[in-house]
Amino acid sequence: MRIVLAGFGVVGRSLLEIVSEQSEELVRRYGMSLRFVAIVDKGGAAVSENGLNPLKALESKRLKGTVAGYPGCGKPGIDTLSILDDVEADVFIDALPTNLRDGEPSYTYLKKAITMRLHTITVNKGPLALALPALKELAEYRGVVLRFSGSVGGGMPVIEFARQCAMGDRVVRVEGILNGTTNYILTRMEEGLGFQEALREAQEKGYAERDPSLDIKGYDTAAKLVILANEVLGIRATLEDVEIRGIEGLDGREIEDAKRRGETIRLIGKVDGGLRVEPTRIKVDDPLAVRYAMNAVAFQTENSGRHIITGRGAGGRETATAILRDLIQVKKFMAGGGVT
Numbered sequence: 001m002r003i004v005l006a007g008f009g010v011v012g013r014s015l016l017e018i019v020s021e022q023s024e025e026l027v028r029r030y031g032m033s034l035r036f037v038a039i040v041d042k043g044g045a046a047v048s049e050n051g052l053n054p055l056k057a058l059e060s061k062r063l064k065g066t067v068a069g070y071p072g073c074g075k076p077g078i079d080t081l082s083i084l085d086d087v088e089a090d091v092f093i094d095a096l097p098t099n100l101r102d103g104e105p106s107y108t109y110l111k112k113a114i115t116m117r118l119h120t121i122t123v124n125k126g127p128l129a130l131a132l133p134a135l136k137e138l139a140e141y142r143g144v145v146l147r148f149s150g151s152v153g154g155g156m157p158v159i160e161f162a163r164q165c166a167m168g169d170r171v172v173r174v175e176g177i178l179n180g181t182t183n184y185i186l187t188r189m190e191e192g193l194g195f196q197e198a199l200r201e202a203q204e205k206g207y208a209e210r211d212p213s214l215d216i217k218g219y220d221t222a223a224k225l226v227i228l229a230n231e232v233l234g235i236r237a238t239l240e241d242v243e244i245r246g247i248e249g250l251d252g253r254e255i256e257d258a259k260r261r262g263e264t265i266r267l268i269g270k271v272d273g274g275l276r277v278e279p280t281r282i283k284v285d286d287p288l289a290v291r292y293a294m295n296a297v298a299f300q301t302e303n304s305g306r307h308i309i310t311g312r313g314a315g316g317r318e319t320a321t322a323i324l325r326d327l328i329q330v331k332k333f334m335a336g337g338g339v340t
């Protein structure tokens with residue numbers, strides 16, 4: 001399988017690490033031989049028709065700051081659009097930074113890749129939150145697979161779990177904690193820290209997005225909620241359809257009051273009729289009341305009850321594993337087996 005990877009940061013590099021560690025197993029278990037024909041970062045690209053050596057790509061990035069430093073294969077200054085024009089591939093993987101304003105540059109790259117009939121995987125919430133219905137239509141029209149398992153819940157198989165919940169049943173409501181940073185902050189505030197102190201700690205631990213206002217103002221949760229609404233409930237929503245209230249206005253008194261009543265305040269994203277993100281009181285023994293940077297999502301079904309998945313909602317290797325899951329689906333599709 002020939003792959004173009006855009007973005008060689010925490011997630012992109014983790015993917016190459018895992019592939020280098022597990023290449024034999026991927027062939028043995030899934031018949032999947034992954035050939036990275038191009039990797040792009042801000043400094044340019046490394047390109048090889050025969051496939052780049054993952055360890056050399058990682059080393060070039062480490063030593064030279066860009067994958068374009070790859071000996072003999074480096075193309076400094078070249079961008080993803082030129083790569084898509086020039087390099088033959090089967091799959092495009094987008095691991096570029098999230099931009100919730102207009103989804104760029106990923107949105108343009110995704111449209112181009114799908115239009116060129118490349119199977120496409122993204123972990124980037126931006127273009128999905130703004131235009132998932134349009135991207136799905138385009139992928140269907142072009143007859144390619146579009147997968148985005150890592151865009152919600154990092155390595156947790158949230159979307160796959162939801163699909164299973166909906167089999168022979170109907171998911172009627174989704175609610176959950178979809179952002180580890182805010183959950184960490186709220187947990188630490190319960191333990192007595194002030195908001196700023198708790199935020200600083202979350203940043204030091206590497207939980208917060210580059211721009212933490214996306215976490216705190218609720219936009220990150222809202223973007224993931226939009227993806228779930230489309231994928232699980234079939235609602236053609238975008239970010240504009242979400243009512244959003246973040247945690248920045250919360251003070252210690254509210255948190256103390258909840259505690260006295262056996263409750264806890266969590267930033268919950270919820271889809272039942274509409275889409276809403278807001279700090280919400282839940283019982284401390286509700287399985288959704290996870291602590292620190294954990295995520296939890298509940299799917300209420302018509303007949304089989306409420307099903308909950310919890311886990312770490314982020315992390316480079318976790319999210320790279322979600323990409324591998326998506327690649328396995330692409331492989332199945334390419335082998336004529338359809339996708340699940």
Ligand SMILES: NC(=O)c1ccc[n+]([C@@H]2O[C@H](COP(=O)([O-])OP(=O)(O)OC[C@H]3O[C@@H](n4cnc5c(N)ncnc54)[C@H](OP(=O)(O)O)[C@@H]3O)[C@@H](O)[C@H]2O)c1
Nearest residue numbers: 007008009010011041042095096097098123124314315319
């Ligand atoms: N990290 C996580 O735990 C996690 C979990 C779930 C989803 N995600 C999503 O995964 C995506 C990547 O996250 P990350 O943590 O890997 O981010 P990151 O470490 O900031 O990496 C971003 C990569 O994109 C490259 N890049 C930026 N603009 C580019 C452009 N115009 N053309 C080509 N390359 C460009 C950067 O290049 P340089 O290296 O040259 O700067 C870098 O390699 C984001 O959308 C994020 O929301 C991340």
